[in-house]
Every structure is written in structure tokens, then in C-alpha cells.
Amino acid sequence: MAGGELDALEARARERLPRSVYDYYAGGADDEVTVAANRDAWGEITFRPRVLVDVSAADPSVELLGTRLPSPVIVAPTAFHKLAHPDGEAATARGAAGRLMVSSSLSTVAIDQVVAAASGPVWLQLYVFRDRGISEALVRRAEAAGCTGLVLTVDVPVAGNRRRDDHNGFALPDSIEMANFTGLLQSGMPDGGGSGLVRYVGAQFDASLDWSAVSWLKSVTRLPVIVKGIQHPDDGRRAVDAGADAVVVSNHGGRQLDGAEPTAWLLPDVVGAVEGRMPVLVDGGLRSGGDVARALALGARAILVGRPVLWGLAAGGEDGVRGVLDDLDAEFVRTMSLLGCRTAVELGPDVLTP
Ligand SMILES: Cc1cc2nc3c(=O)[nH]c(=O)nc-3n(C[C@H](O)[C@H](O)[C@H](O)COP(=O)(O)O)c2cc1C
Numbered sequence: 001m002a003g004g005e006l007d008a009l010e011a012r013a014r015e016r017l018p019r020s021v022y023d024y025y026a027g028g029a030d031d032e033v034t035v036a037a038n039r040d041a042w043g044e045i046t047f048r049p050r051v052l053v054d055v056s057a058a059d060p061s062v063e064l065l066g067t068r069l070p071s072p073v074i075v076a077p078t079a080f081h082k083l084a085h086p087d088g089e090a091a092t093a094r095g096a097a098g099r100l101m102v103s104s105s106l107s108t109v110a111i112d113q114v115v116a117a118a119s120g121p122v123w124l125q126l127y128v129f130r131d132r133g134i135s136e137a138l139v140r141r142a143e144a145a146g147c148t149g150l151v152l153t154v155d156v157p158v159a160g161n162r163r164r165d166d167h168n169g170f171a172l173p174d175s176i177e178m179a180n181f182t183g184l185l186q187s188g189m190p191d192g193g194g195s196g197l198v199r200y201v202g203a204q205f206d207a208s209l210d211w212s213a214v215s216w217l218k219s220v221t222r223l224p225v226i227v228k229g230i231q232h233p234d235d236g237r238r239a240v241d242a243g244a245d246a247v248v249v250s251n252h253g254g255r256q257l258d259g260a261e262p263t264a265w266l267l268p269d270v271v272g273a274v275e276g277r278m279p280v281l282v283d284g285g286l287r288s289g290g291d292v293a294r295a296l297a298l299g300a301r302a303i304l305v306g307r308p309v310l311w312g313l314a315a316g317g318e319d320g321v322r323g324v325l326d327d328l329d330a331e332f333v334r335t336m337s338l339l340g341c342r343t344a345v346e347l348g349p350d351v352l353t354p
């Protein structure tokens with residue numbers, strides 16, 4: 001579903017969604033330069049295919065932290081799916097159809113119900129709250145639910161400046177709650193002007209978080225810890241030293257620091273820095289199976305997609321999500337085949353223009 005088709009899906013989602021929800025999903029920080037740059041940067045990477053390779057059984061599966069995934073395409077954690085569809089994250093989990101889904105801390109369906117709806121593995125994404133007890137309770141809920149990984153998002157010490165949300169006074173309606181926090185924390189957003197999400201983040205998230213958070217998380221769980229939001233090769237190295245099991249190179253889809261480097265440029269440097277000591281994942285602006293192949297060729301083990309899943313969910317519920325992901329996979333297999341690669345691990349820098 002590259003290019004035009006995905007744009008058409010986004011247009012359908014946009015028609016169905018209230019303006020403030022569409023803007024929350026689509027938008028980014030400040031001038032949204034990084035939102036656009038993420039996407040454009042993948043498109044600038046060109047291929048050098050090899051020919052006369054038997055690709056009759058091209059296999060897109062990848063191994064990640066001891067699990068074989070049917071595809072390198074992972075559902076990125078995004079907040080508030082009930083704003084897109086009444087079944088929320090349960091519909092997304094069904095639509096993921098066996099692929100790995102990362103469920104947001106800020107989901108509108110509780111993590112145990114997300115896992116129950118999923119046919120593939122589920123990781124819980126964690127924000128660290130001022131009250132560590134809340135984060136630890138979330139870890140326990142994830143473990144009890146059967147999650148197989150914890151994704152620590154590290155690029156939100158404070159909320160990015162989302163102008164659209166400010167303008168729209170974005171907030172969750174009273175009918176929708178942050179379902180992971182019942183009994184732990186108020187499950188809505190504080191009142192006031194501007195973005196309710198920014199007020200919520202300011203009140204609840206721990207801006208004092210530092211590298212000790214990774215060892216803290218490792219000390220309270222036996223689940224693998226994946227650090228999401230790495231934007232510097234030295235931080236990739238530090239993540240290895242801190243005991244992370246994997247990292248996600250991400251600028252949060254351009255929603256945090258505007259002007260941040262597109263992840264396609266940054267990825268090879270982080271891959272180089274970690275020297276194979278752990279898998280490196282990437283997200284931000286990947287919109288086609290060709291982009292997936294580009295990321296793997298640059299050294300990513302797997303990739304995450306954010307907004308396209310939300311467009312699928314808003315436009316077509318569970319089937320819409322499945323459609324987006326199936327199309328990405330089909331394009332990826334076609335691209336692999338045309339590059340002369342039989343397995344996802346065969347994708348390397350040699351299939352790209354140096
Ligand atoms: C609407 C929306 C909500 C998001 N919520 C979260 C979140 O709760 N936790 C998180 O770690 N990342 C969150 N992200 C960032 C995504 O996980 C991911 O990094 C980004 O969307 C990838 O870029 P893409 O949308 O261009 O594919 C969110 C992104 C969007 C678009």
C-alpha cells in the first residue's frame with residue numbers, strides 16, 4: 001500500500017475522524033519538519049538489486065529476542081485507539097494477525113484484554129510516572145497478561161510542542177479512559193486550556209528520568225527491555241551498557257523534537273555503534289515494503305509502523321489494520337525477491353547504492 005493508496009486510506013480516515021483526533025494522529029511537533037523528513041529520507045535510498053537468484057521461496061520472517069516473527073513489520077505503540085474505533089486496541093490486536101504488537105501505556109483497552117485479542121506476541125510500552133509505583137504496577141499487569149517484552153520510551157521527558165493539539169484543545173472525552181490505570185491513577189486528563197495531553201504529561205511523567213531507569217526496569221522484571229527513542233550512536237552504546245535487550249531508533253514520528261534527524265540517516269550510525277551486541281529496530285515514516293527492505297538493508301532487525309495502522313483502524317477497524325499490514329508484507333516480499341534476497345537476513349548494505 002505504498003504512496004497513493006496509503007494516502008487515499010489516510011484521506012478516508014480523515015473524513016471519518018473528528019478534526020481534533022485526525023490532527024492528534026497526523027500531527028507532530030512545531031513546524032512538523034521531522035514528520036515530513038522521516039518519510040522523505042527513506043525514499044531517497046536507492047537499490048542495487050542482484051539477479052538470477054532463486055527467490056521462489058522468499059521468506060520474510062525474522063528472529064527477534066528468541067521469537068520468530070512472521071514479518072519484520074511490528075505495530076508501533078500509539079495512544080488512544082478508541083478515538084479511531086469503538087473496539088480500540090482490541091481491534092488493532094486482531095488486525096495485527098500474528099504480528100508483534102506494541103501496546104501503548106496510554107491504551108484505551110487494558111493490556112490483558114489487548115493480549116487476549118491478539119494472536120501474536122504483545123509487548124507493553126512504558127512511560128515512567130513520577131510515582132514509580134504506578135510504572136511497577138504496569139509492569140506486573142504486563143507480566144500477568146502474558147506480554148513478552150517491555151518497551152521503555154525515553155524520548156518524552158516533557159511533551160513536544162504539538163501546535164495542532166494546542167489549537168484544538170485536544171483531550172480524551174469522558175467516555176474513553178486510559179484503561180491501564182484504573183485503580184492506580186485518574187484515568188482522564190486534567191482540565192484547562194490548550195492540549196490536555198500536554199497537561200497530563202507535565203503532571204504525571206517523570207522528567208528526571210536518566211539511565212538508571214533502564215537498570216531499575218531490569219531489576220523489577222525478567223522480561224526483555226527494549227529502549228525506544230534512541231537518537232544518537234553514543235546513546236545506542238549506553239543502552240547496551242545499561243543492559244537493554246534491544247533499542248528502537250526513533251524520533252517519536254517527529255512528535256517530540258522538531259528538526260531531529262530522520263531515522264533513515266541515523267540508523268546506520270546506531271547499528272555501527274552497537275556492533276551487533278543487540279538488535280536495532282527503527283521507526284518513523286516507513287510507508288512501503290520497499291522502505292521496510294531499506295531499513296533492514298541498513299541493519300535494522302525489524303521496523304515499527306505508527307500512523308498507517310491508525311488510518312487502517314479508523315477507516316476499516318480490524319480489517320483495515322490487517323489490510324495495511326498485509327500490503328506492507330506483500331510489498332516487502334516482492335521487494336526482497338526483486339533484490340535477489342531469499343531471507344530477510346540476506347538484506348544488507350550491498351543491495352543499496354553506497
Ligand atoms: C497518534 C500517535 C500516538 C503515539 N503514542 C505513542 C505512545 O503512547 N508511546 C510511544 O512510545 N510512542 C507513541 N507514538 C510514537 C510511535 O510509537 C512511533 O514512534 C511513530 O509513530 C513512528 O512513526 P510513524 O507514525 O511515522 O510510522 C505515537 C505516535 C502517534 C502517531
Ligand SMILES: CCCCC(=O)C(=O)O
Nearest residue numbers: 079156159160197201255
Ligand atoms: C506526549 C506523549 C504522550 C503520547 C504519545 O506518545 C504521543 O502522542 O506521541
